[in-house]
Amino acid sequence: METMNTSIFVSKIFRWLGYDFMHTIEPEGKSGGLAIFLKSFLEIDFLYEDKNLLNLQITQRNKRWFVSCVYGRPVTQHRLELWHKLSSIDLNRNEAWCMIGDFNDIKSPDEKLGGPQRLHVSFQGF
Numbered sequence: 001m002e003t004m005n006t007s008i009f010v011s012k013i014f015r016w017l018g019y020d021f022m023h024t025i026e027p028e029g030k031s032g033g034l035a036i037f038l039k040s041f042l043e044i045d046f047l048y049e050d051k052n053l054l055n056l057q058i059t060q061r062n063k064r065w066f067v068s069c070v071y072g073r074p075v076t077q078h079r080l081e082l083w084h085k086l087s088s089i090d091l092n093r094n095e096a097w098c099m100i101g102d103f104n105d106i107k108s109p110d111e112k113l114g115g116p117q118r119l120h121v122s123f124q125g126f
Contacts, residue, residue: 003033010035025051032071034101048089052082055089065096072104079105080125 003010007024014022019037027033034054038044048055054069073079105126106112
């Protein structure tokens with residue numbers, strides 16, 4: 001998930017929660033930063049990572065699934081690049097896939113409270 005904190009701070013929480021494995025991507029200033037905490041009985045393969053996405057394959061015994069940890073770009077004009085990347089990730093997957101995180105976007109005006117109205121076309125990319 002988005003941390004907005006350095007790995008030094010995140011590691012304190014990691015130890016307090018009692019997980020076995022931690023992987024982080026540093027934030028840029030006070031924005032972004034990703035961290036995932038896991039237990040040792042899971043086998044993890046990092047398939048892709050950058051400042052906005054951790055794409056993982058997780059295996060436990062004979063079961064396999066995928067997790068994508070997302071931090072949507074705060075600048076609206078740059079989000080489409082991430083949406084294209086997510087759309088193209090292993091299009092032929094048959095296993096379960098979970099996407100979690102802060103997408104910094106909404107899929108319809110029904111999810112919006114207050115502020116200026118948005119055109120319906122602004123939701124199409126997401």
